[in-house]
Amino acid sequence: METLTENCERIFAEAQKASRQLAQLDNRKIAGTLVAVADALDAGTTKILEANAHDCARMSPQNPKYDRLLLTRERLKAITDDLRRVAALPSPLGKTLAENTRPNGLHIVKISVPVGIIGVIYEARPNVTVDVFSLCFKSGNVCLLKGSHDAEASNVAFVRIIRETLQKEGLDPAVCALLPTEREATVLMLNAVGKVDLAIPRGSRALIDFVRDNARIPVIETGAGVCHLYFDRHGNAAMARELVFNAKTRRVSVCNALDCLIVHKDRLDDLPQICEKLESKNVTIFADGRALPALSGHYPATLLLPATEESFGMEFLDYKMSVRVVDSLEDALEHIARHGSKHSEAIVSDDPAAIEKFQKNVDASCVYANASTAFTDGGQFGFGAEIGISTQKLHARGPMGLDALTTYKYLIFGNGQTRP
Amino acid sequence: METLTENCERIFAEAQKASRQLAQLDNRKIAGTLVAVADALDAGTTKILEANAHDCARMSPQNPKYDRLLLTRERLKAITDDLRRVAALPSPLGKTLAENTRPNGLHIVKISVPVGIIGVIYEARPNVTVDVFSLCFKSGNVCLLKGSHDAEASNVAFVRIIRETLQKEGLDPAVCALLPTEREATVLMLNAVGKVDLAIPRGSRALIDFVRDNARIPVIETGAGVCHLYFDRHGNAAMARELVFNAKTRRVSVCNALDCLIVHKDRLDDLPQICEKLESKNVTIFADGRALPALSGHYPATLLLPATEESFGMEFLDYKMSVRVVDSLEDALEHIARHGSKHSEAIVSDDPAAIEKFQKNVDASCVYANASTAFTDGGQFGFGAEIGISTQKLHARGPMGLDALTTYKYLIFGNGQTRP
Numbered sequence: 158m159e160t161l162t163e164n165c166e167r168i169f170a171e172a173q174k175a176s177r178q179l180a181q182l183d184n185r186k187i188a189g190t191l192v193a194v195a196d197a198l199d200a201g202t203t204k205i206l207e208a209n210a211h212d213c214a215r216m217s218p219q220n221p222k223y224d225r226l227l228l229t230r231e232r233l234k235a236i237t238d239d240l241r242r243v244a245a246l247p248s249p250l251g252k253t254l255a256e257n258t259r260p261n262g263l264h265i266v267k268i269s270v271p272v273g274i275i276g277v278i279y280e281a282r283p284n285v286t287v288d289v290f291s292l293c294f295k296s297g298n299v300c301l302l303k304g305s306h307d308a309e310a311s312n313v314a315f316v317r318i319i320r321e322t323l324q325k326e327g328l329d330p331a332v333c334a335l336l337p338t339e340r341e342a343t344v345l346m347l348n349a350v351g352k353v354d355l356a357i358p359r360g361s362r363a364l365i366d367f368v369r370d371n372a373r374i375p376v377i378e379t380g381a382g383v384c385h386l387y388f389d390r391h392g393n394a395a396m397a398r399e400l401v402f403n404a405k406t407r408r409v410s411v412c413n414a415l416d417c418l419i420v421h422k423d424r425l426d427d428l429p430q431i432c433e434k435l436e437s438k439n440v441t442i443f444a445d446g447r448a449l450p451a452l453s454g455h456y457p458a459t460l461l462l463p464a465t466e467e468s469f470g471m472e473f474l475d476y477k478m479s480v481r482v483v484d485s486l487e488d489a490l491e492h493i494a495r496h497g498s499k500h501s502e503a504i505v506s507d508d509p510a511a512i513e514k515f516q517k518n519v520d521a522s523c524v525y526a527n528a529s530t531a532f533t534d535g536g537q538f539g540f541g542a543e544i545g546i547s548t549q550k551l552h553a554r555g556p557m558g559l560d561a562l563t564t565y566k567y568l569i570f571g572n573g574q575t576r577p
Numbered sequence: 578m579e580t581l582t583e584n585c586e587r588i589f590a591e592a593q594k595a596s597r598q599l600a601q602l603d604n605r606k607i608a609g610t611l612v613a614v615a616d617a618l619d620a621g622t623t624k625i626l627e628a629n630a631h632d633c634a635r636m637s638p639q640n641p642k643y644d645r646l647l648l649t650r651e652r653l654k655a656i657t658d659d660l661r662r663v664a665a666l667p668s669p670l671g672k673t674l675a676e677n678t679r680p681n682g683l684h685i686v687k688i689s690v691p692v693g694i695i696g697v698i699y700e701a702r703p704n705v706t707v708d709v710f711s712l713c714f715k716s717g718n719v720c721l722l723k724g725s726h727d728a729e730a731s732n733v734a735f736v737r738i739i740r741e742t743l744q745k746e747g748l749d750p751a752v753c754a755l756l757p758t759e760r761e762a763t764v765l766m767l768n769a770v771g772k773v774d775l776a777i778p779r780g781s782r783a784l785i786d787f788v789r790d791n792a793r794i795p796v797i798e799t800g801a802g803v804c805h806l807y808f809d810r811h812g813n814a815a816m817a818r819e820l821v822f823n824a825k826t827r828r829v830s831v832c833n834a835l836d837c838l839i840v841h842k843d844r845l846d847d848l849p850q851i852c853e854k855l856e857s858k859n860v861t862i863f864a865d866g867r868a869l870p871a872l873s874g875h876y877p878a879t880l881l882l883p884a885t886e887e888s889f890g891m892e893f894l895d896y897k898m899s900v901r902v903v904d905s906l907e908d909a910l911e912h913i914a915r916h917g918s919k920h921s922e923a924i925v926s927d928d929p930a931a932i933e934k935f936q937k938n939v940d941a942s943c944v945y946a947n948a949s950t951a952f953t954d955g956g957q958f959g960f961g962a963e964i965g966i967s968t969q970k971l972h973a974r975g976p977m978g979l980d981a982l983t984t985y986k987y988l989i990f991g992n993g994q995t996r997p
Contacts, residue, residue: 177914181937257959263948265958272970273940350789354970369770369793375971376795396993403995494597516988517601520693528683528991537996538685538987539677550692550774550984551795552972564970567958568936571948573816575823576957 161337165345168301168334169352172274175331176299180271182328184248190326191244191291195237197322198287198315202233208314209283216307226281226308236287243291246541249559250297264570269563271297273354276336276346278303278368280360283311289359290319290333292544296562299332301346301353306338347372359545377553377561379545382412382500383472384530387419387489387515389506394427396527397505401478402434403529404503410474412546413501413523413533417469417479419489420448425482429455432480436460440476443468447482470496486511490518497521500548501530522547522555581757585765588721588754589772592694595751596719600691602748604668610746611664611711615657617742618707618735622653628734629703636727646701646728656707663711666961669979670717684990689983691717693774696756696766698723698788700780703731709779710739710753712964716982719752721766721773726758767792779965797973797981799965802832802920803892804950807839807909807935809926814847816947817925821898822854823949824923830894832966833921833943833953837889837899839909840868845902849875852900856880860896863888867902890916906931910938917941920968920975921950942967942975 159167198205209228216223255267275298279285286302293300304312312335320330336342346353347368356376358368365380386404388397404415420428428451432442436457443464444452452461468479469492483489493502503525504515512526523533533556535543540558547553553561579587618625629648636643675687695718699705706722713720724732732755740750756762766773767788776796778788785800806824808817824835840848848871852862856877863884864872872881888899889912903909913922923945924935932946943953953976955963960978967973973981 177938177940180940259957259959263952263957270940373789375969377971393993399993399995407996518597520597520600520690521986523987523989525989526991528989528994529996531996532683532989532994537679537683539679549795551797554984555987564974566941567943567975569943569945569948569952571946573813573819574948574952575819576827576949576951 161339161341162345164337165342168331168336169274169346169349171329171331172299172301172334173352175329176271176273178329179294179297179299179332182297184250186326187248187295187297188244190323190328191240191294193326194291194319194322195240195244197318198233198237198240201314201318202230205233205311205314205318206230208310211310212283212308222281222307226283226311228283228311232284236284240287240291243295243542246295246559248295249563254565261574262572263574266568266570267565268568269560270566272562272564274299274301274352275562276301276303276353276356276374278343278356278358278360278364279305280364281305281307283308283315285359286312286315287319289544292542292559292562294332296559298562299334301334301336303336303343303346304338309338343368344371347374350374357545375552377545377547377557378549379547379557380412381472381498381548382414382533382546383416383470383496383498384413384501384503385417385419385493385497386415386503386505386530387486387493388421388424388427388431389486389504389508389511390421390423391508391511392421392424392505393507393527394424394430397427397431398434400503400505400527400529401431404531405435405440405478406438406476407529407531409476412472412548413530414474415478415530416471416473417481417496419481419483419492421486421489422447422482422484425451428452428480432456435478438476440478443477443479445479445481448480451482452480472498486514490515493519493521498548499550500546501525501533503528503530581759581761582765584757585762588751588756589694589766589769591749591751592719592721592754593772595749596691596693598749599714599717599719599752602717604670606746607668607715607717608664610743610748611660611714613746614711614739614742615660615664617738618653618657618660621734621738622650625653625731625734625738626650628730631730632703632728642701642727646703646731648703648731652704656704660707660711663715663962666715666979668715669983674985681994682992683994686988686990687985688988689980690986692982692984694719694721694772695982696721696723696773696776696794698763698776698778698780698784699725700784701725701727703728703735705779706732706735707739709964712962712979712982714752716979718982719754721754721756723756723763723766724758729758763788764791767794770794777965795972797965797967797977798969799967799977800832801892801918801968802834802953802966803836803890803916803918804833804921804923805837805839805913805917806835806923806925806950807906807913808841808844808847808851809906809924809928809931809935810841810843811928811931812841812844812925813927813947814844814850817847817851818854820923820925820947820949821851824951825855825860825898826858826896827949827951829896832892832968833950834894835898835950836891836893837901837916839901839903839912841906841909842867842902842904845871848872848900852876855898858896860898863897863899865899865901868900871902872900892918906934910935913939913941918968919970920966921945921953923948923950
């Protein structure tokens, strides 16, 4: 009987072998295989739903995770539609990124290639299993999937069909592997230096912290966003009202949702108008010492509370928002530098100089002028797909499309050159 | 009295403040400041040499590190020449990397920006202090320098002059800071999540491993290279002789030096010719079961030893090389996949199909056809400067120029867009 360590080591070794085969496939074969997987998942709908029912039976429907775990015919259809869409995207591989001929005649070509083996650690969303496989496979990468115990039967059902299809297509099924659900397995993967090229955690802050703190292999962090909208002295209040409403209430559980409105002191009178639509969604406002009196009498008293120091730098993920009043653009920048998470920040202003200063100064992956932070998303950016939103600066920042799953190598063509 | 932790935390906090100021400077100011630093270092030659003499007095001249520690007037001149060269390079910042207008009118611009705060950990080479400062400053990054105790006085002298010059230029001296020499300080920096953006170790394998194993912040590994040259069935033996000689003996202590020659079995008769020049440098050859008899009688017996399993996958950093005979290109690829370090690999062949297969299959930052692996170097690639050679796949791979010290952000320009 294999121990957990032996099991994982076998998976890593098989992945390395599969990775070399995968790197040789052309985009036609890759796209065709993804479509074949979509067809096989459609044909396997009943089996997948049975497995999912087994997982759901073990969780209380009152559990907030229940809805994420639950699959339906419609949701499965959306999953395989997405798979076909990814199949049809242009390949991110084999692109010439740069090219140059040196004085000695050496010709150097920088081309995009797969990263290799990518481990993705996620929680009880079985759709992520198919999503991650499709993006990794499309970009020539082996994926090692570490789902949660809650979704085990669903994940096993998905991966079984994926691997059967790969095999039918003459490919090594090890390009898609499910790790054992024990947390031990995650730790082994995060320490598989030289065997696993990259780990991507997708899920809660706690999961991301666990991955970063335990990894010796490279990690791309995704997730947390503390987002601000600064209403400048020269801002359009009606526009701010719409942007604040959209960024705060479109989906409160996402990382690009607005957490804090910053208002220039000269425009305090506009604050009631800017906040007026939030009432319809019962948004609780934590207002600072100057914002509170400005809103009193305009915004429902039951939804209006004084801000505390904790109200700032907080990712609410809820119908809650803080409001801070500042004396200047500089103070707004200072507030964002101190409390932001370098994710998405916005300014509403008609003053080009203020916009330029804001965009130049704010250190965040996405810096908006007169638009909602809700656009921070690979699809909205035109990437065709998204593996996540990176909150770090290395390798990939902000919304990550297929390109973020590639690296490069240099091909150097010579005719006998030696270095003096 | 400040504790070590307090001291480091103060340095991190000052660095964050300085980083924001630095990100606002234009290239003219940056270049001018670098030239002013070069001038100040030239003017401070006597002081620097005195400090260096103090360091050198504490080390035995027999110590192999002594030569790296020692500064002379000529070496100082070379250091400030390099500084002026970096000053004159084009800025890697503010480049438009991509641009696109979405159907809803949002205009998205991806521009290059500094990474932020970069910690560099290195050993007893005081020239690295100036080198790292110049590359980080040129790319808008604050550098936290963690040199070794051996070079402490030299590093203090360098950094004092750099900071005095920064101050004279009206800049925050905290853009260049020397960490305390205690190893504790390194550990604190490697765990400064959210405060330090990137750690780059420059030095021995042990140093690199220490950094990777202790870091919770992102790391770019540089260093180790196990490099192969494969002589194909259709290779030119005279060319191979020159390339092997150059790649093996130009400088044995560098990571792009050749470690293993792989020869196709059909060209075993050419092996003596390919190796003949190595004798002049007293290169010891570890030959496998087929190579040994082919070389016997041609290569000096005192320099010819049978290979053991340890002879392969070894970074010699010495006048030593292993030779393996393979039955096919596929076997050569297999050998490289197993024993290579994904650094620099070469094929010598006149067969375009073999070259294409080799370059496509080999997973390494630099894959050469008919050229010496000694070219893996930022200067040789035309980058103008080099911070190191990355041996990982994320963010930067292979020789790293100034671009490798940048990340990007998206500037999004709207006129009130909200997301449906």
